[in-house]
Amino acid sequence: MYLLGYDIGSSSIKTALLEVDTGRCVASAFHPQQEMQIASPQPGWAEQAPDAWWQNLKAATHTMLSRASISAQDIQAIGISYQMHGLVLVDSQQRVLRPAIIWCDSRAASIGQKAFEELGAEKCLGTLLNSPGNFTASKLKWVKENEPQIYEKIDKILLPGDYVAMKMTGQTATTMSGLSEGIFWDFRNETTADSLLEYYGIERSILPQTVDTFSVQGALSSAAAEELGLKSATPVTYRAGDQPNNAFSLNVLNPGELAATAGTSGVVYAVSDQLRFDSCSRVNTFAHVNHAESHRRLGILLCVNGTGILNAWMKRELAQKHASYEDLNRMAQGVGVGSDDLVVLPFGNGAERLLQNREPGAHIHGLKFNTHGSAHLFRAAQEGIAFAFNYGMEIMQAMGVNLNVIRAGHANLFLSPVFRETLSTVSGATIEMYNTDGAIGAARGAGIGAKIYRTFPEAFLGLERVSVVEPDKGRDPYQEAYEKWKTVLNSIES
Numbered sequence: 001m002y003l004l005g006y007d008i009g010s011s012s013i014k015t016a017l018l019e020v021d022t023g024r025c026v027a028s029a030f031h032p033q034q035e036m037q038i039a040s041p042q043p044g045w046a047e048q049a050p051d052a053w054w055q056n057l058k059a060a061t062h063t064m065l066s067r068a069s070i071s072a073q074d075i076q077a078i079g080i081s082y083q084m085h086g087l088v089l090v091d092s093q094q095r096v097l098r099p100a101i102i103w104c105d106s107r108a109a110s111i112g113q114k115a116f117e118e119l120g121a122e123k124c125l126g127t128l129l130n131s132p133g134n135f136t137a138s139k140l141k142w143v144k145e146n147e148p149q150i151y152e153k154i155d156k157i158l159l160p161g162d163y164v165a166m167k168m169t170g171q172t173a174t175t176m177s178g179l180s181e182g183i184f185w186d187f188r189n190e191t192t193a194d195s196l197l198e199y200y201g202i203e204r205s206i207l208p209q210t211v212d213t214f215s216v217q218g219a220l221s222s223a224a225a226e227e228l229g230l231k232s233a234t235p236v237t238y239r240a241g242d243q244p245n246n247a248f249s250l251n252v253l254n255p256g257e258l259a260a261t262a263g264t265s266g267v268v269y270a271v272s273d274q275l276r277f278d279s280c281s282r283v284n285t286f287a288h289v290n291h292a293e294s295h296r297r298l299g300i301l302l303c304v305n306g307t308g309i310l311n312a313w314m315k316r317e318l319a320q321k322h323a324s325y326e327d328l329n330r331m332a333q334g335v336g337v338g339s340d341d342l343v344v345l346p347f348g349n350g351a352e353r354l355l356q357n358r359e360p361g362a363h364i365h366g367l368k369f370n371t372h373g374s375a376h377l378f379r380a381a382q383e384g385i386a387f388a389f390n391y392g393m394e395i396m397q398a399m400g401v402n403l404n405v406i407r408a409g410h411a412n413l414f415l416s417p418v419f420r421e422t423l424s425t426v427s428g429a430t431i432e433m434y435n436t437d438g439a440i441g442a443a444r445g446a447g448i449g450a451k452i453y454r455t456f457p458e459a460f461l462g463l464e465r466v467s468v469v470e471p472d473k474g475r476d477p478y479q480e481a482y483e484k485w486k487t488v489l490n491s492i493e494s
Helices: 050-068 109-119 121-128 136-146 160-169 176-181 194-200 222-228 242-249 308-318 325-333 374-398 417-427 438-449 476-493
Strands: 002-008 013-019 024-031 075-082 088-090 156-158 236-241 258-262 266-272 284-287 298-304 343-345 363-365 405-409 430-434 465-469
Touching: 002 050, 002 160, 002 242, 002 438, 013 050, 013 438, 024 050, 024 438, 050 160, 050 222, 075 160, 075 242, 075 438, 088 160, 109 121, 109 136, 109 194, 121 194, 136 194, 156 160, 160 222, 160 236, 176 236, 176 284, 236 242, 236 438, 242 258, 242 266, 242 298, 242 438, 266 374, 298 374, 308 325, 308 374, 325 374, 325 417, 343 374, 343 476, 363 476, 374 417, 374 476, 417 430, 417 465, 417 476
Parallel strands: 002 075, 075 236, 258 405, 405 430
Antiparallel strands: 002 013, 013 024, 088 156, 258 266, 266 298, 284 298, 343 363, 430 465
């Protein structure tokens, strides 16, 4: 008996097959092999075609099934994790009306800032726990203002995972956690954020019905099953945004527990049972996968947009043609802490919430032609990402978040010794790495939603800690490099 999990990213679509009895991943695949295209018709825009997610999902599924050598009849449930904050618009025939406006698109930042100022910080932070910012609700308002002919045709708005679930089941739905990530949820009253909808002039009717995160949310249609090579009527029983799901995949469910990821973007995610918010909305609070009115579980989320995408840019533009990420990591290790005074600011992937929705771009500071080579740039980039994480973690600490132990999957930038050692040492946190990823987490979630697993502990059979990184006792060089990094950041911001 098996569970199938999908992770709908902006770089690729990943899938994993989990054996129920052992909690072991028996097969996985991703597609495409190169990063998916992100279109930018204008500066600061970021769009993807939802159908590209579906086509790549099909390809990944077929590859995984060929590797697994099992019968699709043995797959009991499907779970979906997805890139957060995207906006997909469909008409009454479930046809996509325009390319999806994805998470790193900056076009609606000014709309959200105006809403924050006019509605007031007390209302926004006290009920939404966030500024409307550049989130899904503000993106929808942008469409209403700038593409009224498209807005008129909207039957439902969907998050990326909702779109994939619709393609699978033919049903449009979302979750309360999904509504919260779009800033459509009022946490004080535990209901839809009607005040923001009214302010934006958005009809409540275009929001899809809500389903529980862990629940039977529809069944695979015969047409979708044929496309995917799966069994018709296989239930979809879990969906969650990639960061709540990443935390879930690491068994981070209770107050005081933390998760981190460093894919295209980077995130530190802390679970709390308190209605906490940052007064400048530089970090954000959403409903966690196990949140309920009687069992409050909120995810405090720090996001750095320019994480893996910076490392990928370095590899593509500066490394030798056939260099791997392992090669970059090895070269970075050959340079000392602080990269011989070379500083990289990783803010080149849209408006950064961490910087109050400013978009300063990435910066390389202090480059000396007679001192620095590509290895210095690789190390400075990874240090810069780690320093950006720490910069945000200091804000989280000021909110009362304890940052002693961070759990992460053994993947992406956490495979880099430079990145993980810099992050651990400058923050003072121990980093524990586990044998999991978003697709495996989605499969575990599917098992809970289908009631194959009766408890959360039962679902985490097979989750193993594979390594631990402790802060380096020689902290001073890391701290000096971090202070220099902050000085450069402050000079750019001023």
